[in-house]
Amino acid sequence: MKKITKILIIVSSLAMITAFFTPIWMIDLEAPQYPEGLGMQIWINRITGDLNTINGLNHYIGMKKIEPDSIKELSIMPYILAFLIAVGAVTGIAGKKKMLGVFVILFTIVGITGGIDFYLWEYDYGHDLDPTAAIVVPGMSYQPPLIGSKQLLNFVAHSYPDTGGWVVIGAGILAVMLYIYELKFNKQFTAKESAK
Amino acid sequence: MKFHVKNFAKRMISQKTSSSIIPFITAGFILAITFSVMLLSGCGKKDGSTNLNMSEDAANKVYVEPGKYDEFYSFISGGFSGQMAVYGLPSGRLFRVIPVFSVDPEKGWGYTEETKPMLMTSHGFIPWDDSHHSELSMTDGVPNGKWIFINGNNTPRLARIDLKTFRTAEILEIPNSAGNHSSPFTTENSEYVVCGTRFSIPMKELDVPIDSYREKFNGTVSFVKVNPESGNMNVEFQIMTPPFDYDLSHAGKGPSHDWFFFSCYNTEEAFTLLEVNASQKDKDFIMAVNWKKAEQYLKEGKAKDVASEYYHNVYDESKHSASSEVLKTVKMLDPKDCPDMIYYIPCPKSPHGADVDPSGEYIVGGGKLATVIPVFSFSKMLKAIETKQFDGDVAGIPVIKYEAALHGEVQKPGLGPLHTEFDDKGFAYTSMFVSSEVVKWNVKTLEVVDRAASFYSVGHIMIPGGDSKKPYGKYLVVMNKITKDRFLPTGPELTQSAQLYDISGEKMKLLLDFPTIGEPHYAQACPADLIMKNSVKIFKLDENKHPDAIKTVNDARVERKGNEVHVYVGMVRSHFTPDNIEGIKVGDKVFFHVTNMEQDWDIPHGFAVKGNNTAEMLIMPGETQTITWEPKVATVYPFYCTDFCSALHQEMQGYIRVQPANSSGEIKFSLGVKK
Numbered sequence: 033m034k035k036i037t038k039i040l041i042i043v044s045s046l047a048m049i050t051a052f053f054t055p056i057w058m059i060d061l062e063a064p065q066y067p068e069g070l071g072m073q074i075w076i077n078r079i080t081g082d083l084n085t086i087n088g089l090n091h092y093i094g095m096k097k098i099e100p101d102s103i104k105e106l107s108i109m110p111y112i113l114a115f116l117i118a119v120g121a122v123t124g125i126a127g128k129k130k131m132l133g134v135f136v137i138l139f140t141i142v143g144i145t146g147g148i149d150f151y152l153w154e155y156d157y158g159h160d161l162d163p164t165a166a167i168v169v170p171g172m173s174y175q176p177p178l179i180g181s182k183q184l185l186n187f188v189a190h191s192y193p194d195t196g197g198w199v200v201i202g203a204g205i206l207a208v209m210l211y212i213y214e215l216k217f218n219k220q221f222t223a224k225e226s227a228k
Numbered sequence: 229m230k231f232h233v234k235n236f237a238k239r240m241i242s243q244k245t246s247s248s249i250i251p252f253i254t255a256g257f258i259l260a261i262t263f264s265v266m267l268l269s270g271c272g273k274k275d276g277s278t279n280l281n282m283s284e285d286a287a288n289k290v291y292v293e294p295g296k297y298d299e300f301y302s303f304i305s306g307g308f309s310g311q312m313a314v315y316g317l318p319s320g321r322l323f324r325v326i327p328v329f330s331v332d333p334e335k336g337w338g339y340t341e342e343t344k345p346m347l348m349t350s351h352g353f354i355p356w357d358d359s360h361h362s363e364l365s366m367t368d369g370v371p372n373g374k375w376i377f378i379n380g381n382n383t384p385r386l387a388r389i390d391l392k393t394f395r396t397a398e399i400l401e402i403p404n405s406a407g408n409h410s411s412p413f414t415t416e417n418s419e420y421v422v423c424g425t426r427f428s429i430p431m432k433e434l435d436v437p438i439d440s441y442r443e444k445f446n447g448t449v450s451f452v453k454v455n456p457e458s459g460n461m462n463v464e465f466q467i468m469t470p471p472f473d474y475d476l477s478h479a480g481k482g483p484s485h486d487w488f489f490f491s492c493y494n495t496e497e498a499f500t501l502l503e504v505n506a507s508q509k510d511k512d513f514i515m516a517v518n519w520k521k522a523e524q525y526l527k528e529g530k531a532k533d534v535a536s537e538y539y540h541n542v543y544d545e546s547k548h549s550a551s552s553e554v555l556k557t558v559k560m561l562d563p564k565d566c567p568d569m570i571y572y573i574p575c576p577k578s579p580h581g582a583d584v585d586p587s588g589e590y591i592v593g594g595g596k597l598a599t600v601i602p603v604f605s606f607s608k609m610l611k612a613i614e615t616k617q618f619d620g621d622v623a624g625i626p627v628i629k630y631e632a633a634l635h636g637e638v639q640k641p642g643l644g645p646l647h648t649e650f651d652d653k654g655f656a657y658t659s660m661f662v663s664s665e666v667v668k669w670n671v672k673t674l675e676v677v678d679r680a681a682s683f684y685s686v687g688h689i690m691i692p693g694g695d696s697k698k699p700y701g702k703y704l705v706v707m708n709k710i711t712k713d714r715f716l717p718t719g720p721e722l723t724q725s726a727q728l729y730d731i732s733g734e735k736m737k738l739l740l741d742f743p744t745i746g747e748p749h750y751a752q753a754c755p756a757d758l759i760m761k762n763s764v765k766i767f768k769l770d771e772n773k774h775p776d777a778i779k780t781v782n783d784a785r786v787e788r789k790g791n792e793v794h795v796y797v798g799m800v801r802s803h804f805t806p807d808n809i810e811g812i813k814v815g816d817k818v819f820f821h822v823t824n825m826e827q828d829w830d831i832p833h834g835f836a837v838k839g840n841n842t843a844e845m846l847i848m849p850g851e852t853q854t855i856t857w858e859p860k861v862a863t864v865y866p867f868y869c870t871d872f873c874s875a876l877h878q879e880m881q882g883y884i885r886v887q888p889a890n891s892s893g894e895i896k897f898s899l900g901v902k903k
Binding site for chain 2: 068085091092166
């Protein structure tokens with residue numbers, strides 16, 4: 033691995049520490065009655081924002097209460113991310129191309145698993161509705177988009193990565209690009225390396 | 229049928245033989261028409277209506293686009309309503325009526341267990357007062373947006389309103405006082421808020437003949453200290469004065485920082501038919517009090533402890549409850565023991581306003597029966613004191629020679645000068661009650677430069693910051709005493725009326741009439757951003773320390789304690805927990821401790837029970853309030869939310885079963901029983 037690759041992998045891995053101090057994902061709800069905004073921020077280990085208000089509104093449609101204490105992912109995610117950062121840092125220090133491959137695969141698995149998990153979580157909240165709720169719109173579910181914006185009754189729901197999320201995504205993309213770079217454009221170096 | 233002037237004139241003239249007078253007749257007609265046009269247009273201006281261009285201009289100046297904010301908050305006293313109202317300027321839109329001294333059954337103010345102590349006095353529970361003047365708290369002589377003070381004129385009280393919540397936070401009864409009129413004016417850093425007596429009363433011996441007025445009656449001025457952090461008020465000291473009627477006051481500024489100026493009338497010491505007997509002397513007084521000196525005498529122990537019972541009521545925002553403390557003594561300074569503390573300055577005639585210009589050098593007396601506006605000079609006053617230019621004394625208080633303290637008089641200002649405010653360009657504006665106008669004059673040269681009619685009989689006037697060191701000389705609000713034909717009539721009792729003038733130019737321009745509550749006496753205004761950024765949106769449920777609050781619906785319950793039943797209710801859109809209650813009996817006293825568990829901006833809930841003799845309550849998010857109910861007939865009573873809270877507001881209701889006194893029904897309560 034080139035020196036630049038090593039540095040970038042170490043730096044981007046360490047940059048992911050940001051995700052311990054800033055929210056990873058945000059869901060914003062937009063409606064005329066909420067000029068001040070309404071939203072929640074998903075952090076690595078907690079959920080903040082207008083949870084009470086959102087839970088209050090959700091009870092009309094029979095949605096379960098969002099209770100951060102009962103969401104297992106929030107207790108697991110810090111370890112997964114810490115592991116990922118450690119692997120990234122070690123990869124950078126070791127400078128082994130194979131290790132970089134492992135890191136990229138790990139990262140991709142974490143990313144895809146995270147996405148699927150989040151989708152399922154959203155699906156569950158959006159579909160598992162109390163049939164005796166005050167407002168029942170036949171055929172209507174209230175699953176926010178995985179990423180993007182969607183109209184849900186009187187609200188437009190926006191779901192996007194937040195600061196920490198952007199850093200992690202950036203680090204992931206960078207890792208993939210660096211791996212491709214190392215495979216395609218740094219064969220010579222690889223030969224040298226393997227010759228040693 | 230059209231009327232042709234020319235034809236008519238010709239016909240008239242043709243009957244005459246000489247045609248040489250035709251030009252004269254024609255000229256006469258033209259003149260007459262010209263005159264009547266001038267008269268008509270003159271009338272138009274006289275009643276305050278303006279021509280189209282002027283109206284458009286005025287409309288633009290007071291128009292605040294939908295969704296946009298006013299530039300200033302203004303706080304106009306509610307007079308005999310006992311409350312204070314908040315308006316936006318320049319639009320004149322009413323935002324809120326803050327209950328202060330009077331009960332407000334809509335909000336539960338004075339009816340809930342939490343707010344009842346606020347209206348306690350040594351005379352018991354007083355459900356109303358007459359609130360005259362408002363004054364914003366200040367730092368360095370400029371409003372700081374923290375609190376606003378307002379006086380209770382009838383049962384002498386002083387209230388402090390917290391501008392984070394726009395609620396009354398504290399009410400202090402003033403002992404040895406009657407008619408707390410010259411209040412609640414404050415010193416430059418709100419070190420003190422003053423209270424001066426409009427009525428003198430007997431203080432040592434209480435049961436005395438009225439005609440012993442001169443011997444046995446006294447006035448007082450009280451200096452109420454304000455804690456700069458908490459805002460809490462206490463009567464630091466009172467000064468015993470001769471039995472005059474203290475009307476208004478203002479603190480000095482800058483060089484005159486240490487002084488307070490009170491106007492007084494009835495120096496004749498009349499106790500009957502005051503309209504005649506108190507209007508005999510050419511000059512009454514402005515009383516100048518050196519409060520720094522008074523502080524010093526207080527420290528030296530010159531004050532006597534005077535026994536007097538008075539109430540101090542404080543609302544604790546974390547407990548959402550008020551409590552009353554009964555105080556038993558007050559420190560009284562007697563001017564006889566305190567030389568150089570008080571001086572009288574003669575002031576023509578029966579003065580109302582005692583107003584200090586932004587520089588602190590000029591003190592303007594508004595002698596409502598005077599033909600001039602006297603302007604006193606603070607530096608001349610000090611010099612007069614130094615050189616002892618006195619005109620005798622009143623009860624040991626030196627009277628400074630009128631000319632020695634006088635900067636000059638504004639000549640022929642109008643009739644009935646009452647009250648003066650200032651702009652930032654060296655001009656003063658004085659209201660003229662009798663001639664119903666505002667007169668603008670130059671503080672230094674004392675020349676009248678403009679006058680504008682008011683509709684009708686203006687009392688106080690207000691310029692945002694106009695009694696502070698930094699006036700915002702953009703608008704002038706006049707508060708009128710008579711409304712007559714200004715608005716659509718509403719029977720014999722009409723709305724109260726205020727008017728807004730543009731004073732940014734050389735000439736005052738009438739922009740707007742707007743109705744107000746009660747009788748608007750005095751007002752204050754300050755830039756909106758000084759206050760709006762601190763405005764509280766909700767009370768945090770986690771921080772609710774009310775002993776009867778419930779934090780989760782699991783704590784909702786009903787408990788019997790003898791004849792008292794305590795119902796702990798939680799409210800969340802759109803139901804009460806519990807909403808079915810049984811086991812209450814006729815003869816019980818029910819306490820509903822209701823917590824609004826919402827944590828969302830502008831989601832209050834109301835609470836109302838059929839046939840409740842107390843009131844309803846409006847409960848803000850995160851707040852707990854308690855109302856009592858004593859049902860008299862055994863039946864089922866509905867209760868419901870009165871503040872439209874959600875799409876299911878109409879469903880936010882419940883039932884309470886009341887059984888006969890001798891029934892054996894046990895307390896039961898529930899929510900959402902599953903079938």
